[in-house]
Amino acid sequence: MKIDPDNRADLSAQIAEAIREEIVAGRLIVDERLPSEAELADHFAVSRPTVREALKRLAAQSLIRTARGAFGGAFVNRLSYPEAYGQHITTSTLLLSMNSVSFDVACEARYALERACTPLAALRRSPDTLATMRAEIHRQEQPGLTDEAFCASDVAFHRALVDSAGNPVLSYQLAGAVEAMQPLMNMITFTARSRGAIVGLHTRIADALEGQAAEAAQAALSELEAYTLTLGRDVMAARAQSKG
Amino acid sequence: MKIDPDNRADLSAQIAEAIREEIVAGRLIVDERLPSEAELADHFAVSRPTVREALKRLAAQSLIRTARGAFGGAFVNRLSYPEAYGQHITTSTLLLSMNSVSFDVACEARYALERACTPLAALRRSPDTLATMRAEIHRQEQPGLTDEAFCASDVAFHRALVDSAGNPVLSYQLAGAVEAMQPLMNMITFTARSRGAIVGLHTRIADALEGQAAEAAQAALSELEAYTLTLGRDVMAARAQSKG
DNA sequence: ACGGGCAAATTGTCAGACATTTAAATGTAA
DNA sequence: TTACATTTAAATGTCTGACAATTTGCCCGT
Incomplete structure (x- = not known):
């Protein structure tokens, strides 16, 4: 575990990279304790603050965790699903918002991926996930729902799917893919009519999964994609017009 | 932009979180300069090293970049595809390796996702990506190839797909999904016979895409999934036996 | 045997200083 | 006037040393 003495990059970045490689390569295993900061x-012939900056970089990626006190220190962290979820969603959301990804492209990716799930979902759907989908559909039928809440429920439905x-x-x-679309979806104004159409398609999807009809679920999903696309395009067109 | 004074968590973590929220919410926009460390x-009533640790956390997630010198400082970074790729791959790989995800589950997810791409790939395949696939197939036919190199070429083929x-x-x-499978695939010993079968299926996929036959591509992909699964199961069975 | 307090180890935080880098501002010469 | 060299200011990068907070294990007295 060494760093290049004539590398001009930050020492803390080099040290973080050296330790990260040890972890990724499996030479540092889960729950193993790293040497103390001192x-x-x-070892790296740097000061403690520099080491600390390196460790904070690793902590930001959930690669290590730290504990104070005697027998404390930095430990290789077991990356949990919730942690990985959070990182993935943050990265995906920022990637979309910062690179002016078009509604069409994001929508296409999302529905293509969801369609990939339907055969397995039809096969294995549990009472639990079906109940979640039904509950979200019911929520989406409430007339008082704000557009934002409708979107959030839509995301919850698709996650259950x-x-x-x-x-x-x-x-x-x-x-x-699903969560990163939410900011784009939030720009849409959902009329009572469009909500009705979406709820209808959600119901068709839930029914199809319950009946283990993968083909029917895929068809409904494709219709939902087409419908979402038209809604998104209307918004984008209106935005473009108000700009120009 | 404030921090909770009676929060017991690390100050640097709190500060990083406060700034991250500003970025994610869009209140700090791309290329905007943050205040200097001093x-x-x-502002946060902490010392400069503490602020620096917070900034390093954000830098580790590619949320900011720093520049030295006059008019330097920390700037909100535009998250690029390559950066996002790298983070996603690292996270996915560690998630799989640290949570003892079975070969079956990882394989199923990967091929389900790839099948989601085939309709679009058949529609839009470019001479460029087709050439890459052909080149990787040709590489995979070389007899002297190590198992590791064969795997790397396999990943390159699927990425082109x-x-x-x-x-x-x-x-x-x-x-x-594709890259994170590589460590699992690397445990497989590819015999001349299994390589031939895989190359044959790769060729069928490339041919199908070139002929814009989405169905045929999906069928070949499903066969490849089934074959990969048997290879993986053999390895896992052998491992389990040597252990017990 | 049990509980309390003490010591040691380790991370968290602070203060101040110096080194290094960068670009703008300034000065100088052709 | 223009081109180039120099200075200067601002910022990050790094170091040193110190103290605070926290946690564990151990010793000691009851």
Whole structure:
């Protein structure tokens, strides 16, 4: 575990990278304790603040956790699903918002990925995820719901759909796609008419999954994609017009 | 932008979180300059090293970049696709390796996601991505190839397949699934016979995409999934036996 | 045997200083 | 006037040393 003495990059970045490689390569295993900050400073021939900056970088990525006190220190962290979810969603959301990704492209990606789940979801859907979908549909039928709350419920419905596939890796990968769309969806004004159409398609999807009809679920999902696309395009067109 | 004075968590973590929220909410926009470290230290009533630790946390997530010198400082970073790719891949790889995800589950997720790409890939495949797939197939036919190099080429082939869909958001989301499988795939010993079978299926996929036959591509992909699964299960069974 | 307090180890935070880098401002010469 | 060299100011990068807060284990007295 060494750093390049004539590298001009930040020492703390180099040290963080060196330790990260040890973790990724499996030479530092989960729950293993790293040397103390003083020992690391000695090893890399830098000061303690520099080591600390490196450790904070790793902590920000959930690669390590720290504990104070005797027998405390920095430990290799077991990356949990919730932590990974959070990081993935933050990154995906920022990637979309900062790179002016079009509504069309984001929408296409999201629905393509969701369609990938439907065969598995139809096979394995549980009473639990079905109940969640029904509950969200019911929420979406409430007339007093704000657009934002409607969107949030929409995300919850789609997450339940993805979770129905019963594959945590799939759920993790799709969390980014589904959640990252929310800011874009939030720009849409949902009329009573469009809400009705969406709720109808959600119901068709839930019914299809309950009846284990993968094809029907995919068809409804595709219709929902087409409908969402028209809603999004209307918003974008209106925005473009008000700008120009 | 404030921090809770009676929060027992690390000050640097609180400060990083406060700034991150400003960025995610869009109140700090891309390329905007943050106050200098001294000013931030003053604002949050902490010392400069504490502020620096917070900034390093944000830098580790590519949320900010720093520049030295006059008119330097910390700037909100535009999250680029390559940066997001890297973070996503690291997180996905560690998530799989640290949570003892079974070969079956990872394999199922990966191929389900790839199948989601094939309709779009058949529609939009470019000469460029087709050439990449052909080149990787050719590489995979070389007899002297190590198992590791074969795996790396396999990943490159599948990435080209995903990129064929021409949707950068889709490519980004799938990068994690495809790359994170590599360590698991690296445990497999590829015999000449199994390599031949895989190359054959790769060729069928490339041919199908070139002929814009989405159905045929999906069928070949499903066969590849089934074959990969048997290879993986053999390895896992052998491992379990040597252990017990 | 049990509980309380003490010591040690470790991270968290602070203060101040110096080094390094960068770009703008300034000065100088052709 | 223009081009180039120098100075200067501002900012991050790094170091040193110190103290605070926290946690654990151990010793000691009851």
